[in-house]
Amino acid sequence: MRYRLGPSLVAVLFLLFTCPAIAASPKYLLMDLGVSGGRSLAESINNAGQIAGYAEIAGEYHAVLWESDTMTDLGTLGGPAYAMAINELGQIVGYSWTVSNTNHAFLWDGSMMDLGALDAPAWDYSNAYGINDQSEIVGLAGIDAAGHTHAAIWSGETVTDLGTLGATHSNAYGINNSGDIVGYSWINESGVSHAVIWQSGGVEDLGTLGGSRSLARDINDVGEVVGYAYTNDEAMRACLWQENGPSWTATDLGTLGGDQANAEGINVHGAVVGTSKTATGANHAFLFEGTAMTDLNELVSSDEGWTLESAFDVNDAGWIVGKGLNSNGQERAFLLIPIPEPVSVSLLGAGGVLLLGRRRRDWG
Template sequence: MNPSFLHRLGLLACVLLISASQANATSYTFTELIPLGGTNSYAYAINNAGQVAGFSSTAGNVVTHATLWNGTTATDLSTRGASNVYATAINTAGQVVGYSSTPGNTTFHATLWNGGPEGTDLGTLGGTNSYAYAINNAGQIAGVSSTAGNTTFHATLWNGTTATDLSPLGGIYSYAYAINNAGQVAGSASTAKNTALHATLWNGTTATDLGTLGGTNSFAYAINDAGQMAGVSFTAGNAARHATLWNGTTATDLGTLGGTTSVAYAINNTGQIVGVSSTAKNTALRATLWNGTTAIDLNNFLSASEVSAGWVLQQARGINDSGSIVGYDYNTKTRAQEAFLLSVSAVPEPATYATLLGGLALIGAMVRRRKSL
């Protein structure tokens, strides 16, 4: 058979495969999530229904209120008597958690919202402050609370308004930042003599040290239903801080966008991770997506018109199971910092595969015809 003919067939097959890959590459639609009358907003979590939780400034930028976005409609989740209120997480039922200032604005208490304003105070472990950072689909809530006498902070698990103390790793401090639907809690805890803070997994009240990337400290900020955890760890010699993925106690360095710093804030059930990374020479911070250990600057998905309008995606804080991402950006022209939503706008189409299979079938027929000649 003529070698040049085979070469041309090989090129045709490559073209078909590349075309299929490009047709199925994920793309995103960028949406600004407008504040509650002020100039700033921050999105921290998105559920599988596309509801977004975060916080934003009110008119005059005097106070900050927890905010729930349904599409581009913002709902004020204010709490009676509280000046400043923050939402940090949302589950599939639309329950939102965060924390609210108490009357007099001297302390904060962990707060639960069940679909509307006027949240429920979750109380503390005996101290004056508490903060809720995560909620699973069963309504279990993870966060942190000061203990009696305000001598320390401990990771806390709330079932309703009943708070359970999650112990440290031999030290006196612990912090819970995430909870999955199996009730596993991820966070950070101090080691013996409080010489370091290590990423920690709690199964019930049993704490497991997840270790580091060779440095002193590490923090787990997210956990999915498979038990994979994402966060940040110092590298050997504490030379850098890198986004980290833990499978059990095995830590994987996720790398950066060229700089020395990256942090992973969220992981979905398909293993996609989002966070922030510094660029080469640490000149800027950019919202980042990790597929495996490949770091992708989310600004690459903005259109030319969005870039020219001044939008820069700074931090990605949440991702749902369909891959939609939320966080906050900065506008270089208006100087405003606003919440953003990157919703997945392209999915694989059956027609793409039909074209590919048809093309490969044609190649096979051409080969058979050449052999018969």
Template sequence: MRVPTLRFLGAFALAPLLGSCDAVRNPAQPAHPTLSQAATPTILDLGTLGGSRSSALAINERGQVVGTSTTGSGALHAFLWDGTMHDLGTLGGDYSEPRAIDPRGQVVGLSSTASGDRHAFLWDAGTMQDLGTLGGPSSDALALNPGGQAVGSSYTSSGDLHPFLWDGTAMRDLGTIGGSVNTTATAVNPAGRVTGMWFPPGPATYSRGFFWENGTMQDLGTLGGGSVVVVAINGRGQVTGQSLNGSGSFRAFLWDSGTMRDLGTLGGRESFGTAINDKGQVVGESRTADGGRHAFLWDGGTMLDLGTLGGNSRATAVNGQGEVVGFSTTGSFETHGFFWDGQTMHDLGTLGGSQSGAGDLNNAGQIVGSSTTPSGESHAVLWTVGRAP
């Protein structure tokens, strides 16, 4: 499971990078047989809620899509698309934004209230429910598991930021670690295991990671440096993200049963994990020996270079079959979404503009993201990848 985020167009600014810990494969030598053969992908403009722009964030196995769109008045609202784009409304204010969707079509996110505060919400079957707070003015739900458990963060009455788990009836304070007054839950797996980030007290500006299970919160540790960024957890309780190592470089990691493993690089100094599936396959972006930035898939100790569409690339999501989506700059310096089928990176194209990016996919080969139109507006899109029988 990953933390969906579609802030990817223009996300190629990474710090300089050093060597690799695990084996590296060239895209000309696939790590496994082709998982699917992609025909020309079709692209569907999902439209807007009356405004000029929209963006799709995530898709479930039923093909339901969530994202944001401007309305005719210019307000930003969450939407659910199931063949038709539905405005999910707000908690009384003028803003809402989804964070995740579960297999049943429940949605969690953030919305403004009539008083101007921002609260976590759960939307289900046409109704947006205010999840409340831990006593402070605001909260935010960031992830949702198939059982309807939501996690995120909320301010307490004392002004501290604490992680929460909402179990369908109440918001539970998960506590903190290391004396932190700034802790956020970012992901939850089907078993209710939670991961997230905490900031040490005092002047420190770096974050650390935590793993919570059955009332106990533990620090994830680091790869030798001070900072950890957690992005996703899978059904097995494995966590990925990036950590500073002892040399001051960020490295993608896999945390499993108390041990954090450096996933290495594609020959450069740094790598960044962005998503993980239940097989323990991790995707992300790595520096190469020549200074480029390439999407990768890490599987069982080997980091595979997925290549590019001509420039740099980053993987944003991986499905249960090991198929990968993301975005890449092209030889003409445009940014396009891509689909990697286990062997080949396919250009997903655009709605006629110069930019697109893919942020999520399901096991049926449906991919969501955004694309610019010929007029330069950004719209939510759904790509469908045909497969050979």
């Protein structure tokens, strides 16, 4: 099923790039992607502006694709379904409950395909979280009846166990176009995890910021890795790992004033997005560029009445997707589009009122 979002995105983009140049205050235009009437969340965006995520439809989460003026219901494998990543070919991966009440990874490429598991039927379980432009898919799969899972890669019709750092659990979240894979592995049977990278058939511990734990969420085509790591005093921080000769350097990206932060996505230019606690304990979406972390709520018009809670991905043009609470307190997927500098005040004034008014109706 397809849901019309209205012509406002095309109209806004046309005006953004054709209006006379005058300085403006907001740095991003906020687009409400909610149209199904229920909760929604945007997980991933490619460079064509196609967005994958999930939305509540008839009381159940369905994997969805947003593109142009349409939200498309991708369906399920029998139960709730969640789209987690999209590549430049428009292929989407995620996971869904099946009719037999188990979790399976899926690939959507015009239709939904069940990717199966490593050790069915002993433990018929899998999730997919990342896909590159060679259609290589990463996630996790059950390996035995005891409920252990290992990071896995699907390539063509073959699924391969990526292994661990020696314990019984690992998970892969991201893969770049060089085939480098990131995620985490337990380092002991107490469930303590470290961020890892799989390269050339081997797995390497990326380490922490001096604390006990870490986890890697994403890797760009430059080989930069983001996620979170614990510091010496066991504070959770957004973290950037960069290869430094034979080792990796971990950099603390800080917080928005609170006690923890988590980085979710990074583009080829090194822009990082994620979630941080503020000084008041609220969750706010952030953008880290250069040496500074910025609250994304400060970069959109305050007239919107939104709270941007989490940013999950950023494409190479700087478009950002995530979830937040709209002015009615509803959890909705959002898209942030950078406003060219400088741009016409008229876009955010009289013209903007018209467009934003249409957007509020057409996009949810």
